[in-house]
Amino acid sequence: MRADVLSAVGELLLAEGLTDFTIERVARLSGVSKTTIYKWWPSRGALALDGYFHAVEPTLAFPDTGDIRADLTSQLHAFGRLVGETPAGRLLAELIGAAQTDAELAAAYRALYSFERRHIAVARMQRAQASGQLRADVDPQVVVDQLWGAVYHRLLIPDEPITTTFIDALLDNLLDGILTVGH
Amino acid sequence: MRADVLSAVGELLLAEGLTDFTIERVARLSGVSKTTIYKWWPSRGALALDGYFHAVEPTLAFPDTGDIRADLTSQLHAFGRLVGETPAGRLLAELIGAAQTDAELAAAYRALYSFERRHIAVARMQRAQASGQLRADVDPQVVVDQLWGAVYHRLLIPDEPITTTFIDALLDNLLDGILTVGH
Known part of the structure; x- marks a missing residue:
């Protein structure tokens, strides 16, 4: 039931x-x-929130093929399509929007959705640190803000679109760094 | 007047x-x-929005000392303190929250605030590309989402705090990349 x-x-x-x-x-x-x-x-x-979390859980499953770049790419492509091309984006934006002046909803959002999503992503990145692919001194929680958080930024303040090109640029920038060699 | x-x-x-x-x-x-x-x-x-933009403009001024890492660091420290330690954070969060179900406010937010803030940051990064410090193939608009957007993510979904350590980690991750050498 x-x-x-x-x-x-x-x-x-x-x-x-x-x-x-x-x-x-x-x-x-x-x-x-x-x-x-x-x-x-x-x-x-x-x-x-509980219904939403369960509905999108299969779409947002985190693969572990042993290649962190490939796994982040496929998960973020799925996430980008979900929030950029389906009603899920509008729904998340409205929930986060309402949570700014509704402390109970904000607490439920964290307890039922964002905390668990962070945990799943961080666990995958910690395995990539253990296998030597991600730098050990990187805090995976910060990476969450620079990949998924960057997508939420475009969702909530839509100055620029959420596209596959954007998702790929997020990954290239963060994995490889944006400075030229020697700087 | x-x-x-x-x-x-x-x-x-x-x-x-x-x-x-x-x-x-x-x-x-x-x-x-x-x-x-x-x-x-x-x-x-x-x-x-107009009053807010004018009030914070001096705090959020973008330095140009010719060193992009130093300039991003000092601007983001000021931005982090503004949204993490003053009522400006709550105010921005409430404005963005209300904008999710108020199309007129959303348009005003972009026209009077976020568009101009993006423009200022992008212009500074384009000068860093011209002087050879930032990679030429990086889209500065995406960097905006991975630095300032990452801070907005913690402001709007406060699972994790906005601290100086966080701001410094955003910069280190993005400027230097998070992969280990050879990956």
Whole structure:
């Protein structure tokens, strides 16, 4: 039943975004009562985040082929397409936007989504440090901000587009460095 | 008179944030009539952004000593302190948050603030490319997302703190690259 609710939430959010998302509609679509839903999720925002996380988890899976450049590239391409080309981008932007003046939603966002996404990325980078591909003195948490965080920056302040060229440039800049040799 | 309004707005915003910011209060503090203020700025959001931009412009000035690493470091330290340690951080976060569901505010944010900040940073990096310090094939717009955008990421999704250590790591990662030699 919990899984039924989460799939109904994920489908609804990815099709329509957050505007008309209500616990009433989730109850109708999933066949689970509102009382039960409220027992499991304290608020509409927490339910939305949990459903979203489960819906995108397969898309955002982190490969481990042993080649960190290849694995970061394929994960970031998938992430870029998700936020740049599907309703997930608008949904994430609205959730993050609302979280700026809603402390409960902000806490739920971190607990149900961003903390776990950071953890998955950091774990993959730590294995790349153990295998000698990434410099040992690099803090993988900072890399999260310079790859995924850079994409969120374009999502939330859309001065420039989220394209495959952009994603590839993020990786080239950060993996190889932007200074000329000798500087 | 226009300058009086902008200083009143800047002071008010940096002291108190956006919550109690009204055109009435700005009119009272600046001694300029509401009618005149509305003639110059179409909305509360546009006025807030213009005042904010003018208030922080000296703090965010971009040095050009001829050494791109030193200049990025001092500008990003100032930016990190501004958003991490003053009410400017909360204010920016609330403006960006509200812009996610307010198309007019989003357009004003880009027109009055982020477009100009991007332009200033990109111009400095283009001079570093001309002098041979930054690789010529790097798109400076992408670097903006990986330095300032990475700070906005921690501001808007505060899983990790904005510290001087973080700012220095952003620069080291991006300037020198995060791969080990030979990878």
